[in-house]
Amino acid sequence: MFPCFDEPAIEMDIVNGLTCTEFQTSVRMSSYLVAFVVSKFxxxxxSFVSTSGENVTVRVWSRPEAYDQTEFALEVAVSVISFYEKFFDTAYPLPKQDLCAIPDFTIGAMENWGLITYRESALLVDPIGTSSASQKQRVATIVAHELAHQWFGNLVTMAWWDGLWLNEGFASYVEYIGSNHSQPDWNMMDQFVVKDLQTALTLDSLNSSHPIITGATDPDEINALFDSISYEKGSTILRMLRNFMGDTFLEGIKEYLRRHRYHNAETSELWDSMDDVYCSGNLCDHSVGEIMDTWTKQTGYPLLTVNRSSSNLLTVSQERFFSVPHKDTDYIPPSVYNYQWKIPFTYITSSxxxxxxxxxxxxxDKTIQLDSSVTWMKANAGQTGLYRVNYDLPSWVQFISLLQNNHVAMSAADRAGLIDDAFSIASAGKLSIEVPLNLTIYLTNEQDYLPWISxxxxxxxxxxxxxxxxxYGIYEQHVRGLLTPIIGSVTWNTTGSSHLDTFLRSSILSAGWRFGDTDTINTAVSMFNSWMNGSSKSIHPDLKSVVYSAGIAFxxxxxxxxxxxxxQRTDDTAEKDLCLRALANSRIPWLLSRYLHYSFSDAVRSQDTLYVIRSVSGNIFGRSITWNFVRNNWGILKERYGSGSFSFGRLIRTISSSFSTQLELEEFEEFFNQHSDAGSGTRSYLQAEEAIKGNIYWLEHNLQDVTNWLNV
Incomplete structure (x- = not known):
């Protein structure tokens, strides 16, 4: 990596046309952050003037053919990095920041100090209006994420990989703050609920999840830590803590960076910095470390049960939430905190x-006395806490009525939280499935992105x-009934739409064709055919996902x-991603089989092979085809991706996510018993196995109730 002769007398003599490049002396840094690129990019x-007074050069590098697609990322990078300097009260310490688009790059991006490398689709945006709003947001958030690492991870580095969340959790949280600064009309902070919080709640509800701080002793174990626990759960507990601490949270972050710059740090040292500002001048009953250790050192999160008496006295109790009910014989790893949490509890009321x-x-149990005039209480206000909330049945009935009669009485985030909690708790067997089904009847009046995504x-x-x-036929008809009003509202007209309205349109129209809405299907197929036949030159970038997918499906x-x-012919990486995803929607089995085989050919970059396989597995017509393909080609997949790819575990979870019968479970277990070394995907196998058991449980306990409800 660094070839040299340890001989002071040796002089440099460059001959035969060789070129010597001399680099500035690096700052003190961890070796995993070192990178260099040799290219013709x-x-x-x-540039911008740093708070230190120095001029900092910012550059975005790409293949010459993609040069025109680098402007947006450069604008975001300059805006975000100069904002972070002020936000963290810490100057960017290097004279330059390069961002480099790599044509074939398995991971999304890597935060090498001063030379961040990206997959092309994570950095490039077409400037002439062919990139969608989702592509722009993807680039902005990934750029903001990697730039956050220049402070969290680079300036201060975790002491060992069990502290990975200090890097990834922070960057995953701060990416929302940075991209929100760069693009204030995108409502990035609102999107956190459905992107990070609910993702963390899903994975961490499994017994096979793991604590945020988890030991790792070999590369496979380390790679397995790059999951939703380190990223989304890490970001969520930071958001929860900031909401509870207020302004002192940021002061604690600044103190942490000041103390440990150019050094390594442990999680406990972060909490120490927080305590020094949070408890300064106060008598803290519980230190930040005492509170947060219950969230970082044990698996899972709490389910709070709120019971309300006739005198408006609330009784709140907690237990660990399992999305898959466990048996008494199941092994549950012990916890030093006995699966109890110190919970930053928040609530709003009708008053x-x-x-x-x-x-x-x-x-x-904890008690809260409400005023007699209060008619309802919603816990976890704004969905800022990493916990779920169950209520007594009269309170759920009250929420159902409130949403149907005046759903804007609470925020979009709170409505999204009610929906997600109700379905999750019902799936775990702690609430009748009729409650969330009744709760969602109000969706015929809902016009907001967050509740609809939930x-x-x-x-x-x-x-x-x-x-x-x-x-299923009756269920599909029911869903179409929920979708009909909102499909009529979003229309196909993209003019003047806000950022979240654009996302809502794409999501609703996608659901429309998937659940058989005739008008949506006819419009999308007609647009695809006109484009294919040349009578229409282009499709609006924010409609492409819908039109391409429906055109292939039908x-x-x-x-x-x-x-x-x-x-094959486009040079736009975002367009390539759209095509790959849409092609997986065919309903013709042999086309899907051919597509899976194409994924191993030179026509598909190695970085995209797993993406193709996961996409086909999500198609009901491709489930069994994909499962057979993966088993037949396991050796190749394991060799290519099993040791160094964070995506390998995601593949295992995705291909089995729809398995819901005892036979499928037995096939899955038998295969992985025969191939026990799943590399970095070993933990994902256990999570997938548990999720399949959850699917089986759901059908056994809810199918008849759902059938009865739909037939009423």
């Missing part, structure tokens, strides 16, 4: 939209589970081959 340059805060510190997650989940049951070999040719 071109760069787009800018006060201002969140009230209370620290729940022990497992025994609802669609469960609509798709139930669709997967019910797809091979006799009741087309045949001719449509599939046309989009495949578009994929």
């Amino acid at each position: 071109g760069s787009r340059n800018s 006060s939209a201002t969140p009230m805060k209370k620290l729940i510190t022990v497992q025994k 609802a669609l997650h469960w609509i798709y989940k139930m669709s997967d589970l019910l797809s091979l049951t006799p009741v 087309g045949g070999e001719k449509e599939w081959d046309y989009l495949w040719s578009v994929y």
Whole structure:
């Protein structure tokens, strides 16, 4: 890596046309952050004046053919890095920051200090209006994430990989703050609820999850830590802590960076910095470390049960939440905290939209006396806490009525939280499935992105589970009924839409064709055919995902081959990603089989092979085809991705996510018993196995109730 002769007298003599490049002396840094690029790339340059008074050069590098796609990333990078200097009260310490788009790069990006490397689709945006809003947001958030690492991870580095969350959790949280500064009209902070919080809640509800701080002794164990626990759960507990601490949270972050710059740090040292500002001048009943250790050193999170008496006295109790009910014989790893949490509890009421805060510190019941005029209380105000909330049945009935009559009485985030909590708790067997089904009837009046995304997650989940049951036709008809009003509202007209309205349109129209809405299907297929036949030159970038996917789903070999040719000839990496995802929607089995085999060919970059396989597995017509393909090609997949790819575990979870029968479970277990060394995917196998058991449980306990409810 650093060849040299330890001989002071040796002089440099460059001959035969060789070139010597001399680098500035590096700052003190960890070796995993060192990188260099040898290329014929071109760069787009800018600069800003650092808070230190020094001029900092910022450059975005790419293949010459993609040079025109580098402007947006450069604008975001300059805006975000100069903002972070002020936000962290710590100057960027290097004279330059390069961002480099790599044509074939398995991971999304890597935060090498001063030379961040990106997958092309994570950095490039077409400037002439062919990039979608989602592509722009992807680039902005990934750029903001990697730039956050220049402080969290680079300036201060975790002492060992069990502290990975100090890097990734922080960057995953701060990316929202940075991209929100760069693009204030995107409502990035609102999106946190459905992107990070609910993702963390899903994985961490499994017994096979792991604590944020988890030991790792070999490369496979280390790679396995790059998951939703380190990223999304890490970001969520930081957001929860900031909401509870207020302004002193940021002061603690600044103190942490000042103390440990150019050194390594442990999680406990972060809490020490927080305590020194949070408890300064106060008598703290519980230190930040005492509170947060219960969130970082044990698996899972709490389910709070709120019971309300006739005198408006609330009783709050906690227990660990399992999305898959466990048996008494199941092994549950012991916890030094006995699966109790010190909970930053917040709530709003019918009388006060201002969140009230209370620290729940022990497992025994806690009480809250509400004023007699209060008609309802919603816990976890704004969905800022990493916990779920169950209520007594009269309170759930009250929420159902409130949403149907005046759903804007609470925020979009709170409505999204109610939907997600109700379905999750019902799936765990602690609430009748009729409650969330009744709760979502109000969606015919809902116009906001967050609640719809929460609802669609469960609509798709139930669709997967019910797809091979006799009741699916009635279920599909029910979903179409929920979608009809919002489809009429979003329309196909993109003019003047806000950022979140653009996302909502794409999500709703996608659901429309998937659940058989005739008008949506006809419009999308007509647009695809006009484009394919040349009578229409282009499709609006924010409609491409819908039109491409529906065109393939309701087309045949001719449509599939046309989009495949578009994929092969385009130089736009975002367009390539769109094509790859859309091609997986064919309903013709042999086309899907051919597509899986194409994924191993030179026509598909190695970085995208697993993406193709996961996409096909998400198609009901491709489930068994993909499962057979993966088993037949396990050796190749394991060799390519099993040791160094963070995506390998995701593949294992995705291909089995719709398995819901005892036979499928036995096949899955038998295969992995024969191939026990899954490398970095070993933990993912255990999580996938548990999720399959959860699917089986759901059908056994809910199918008849859902059938009865739909038939009323």
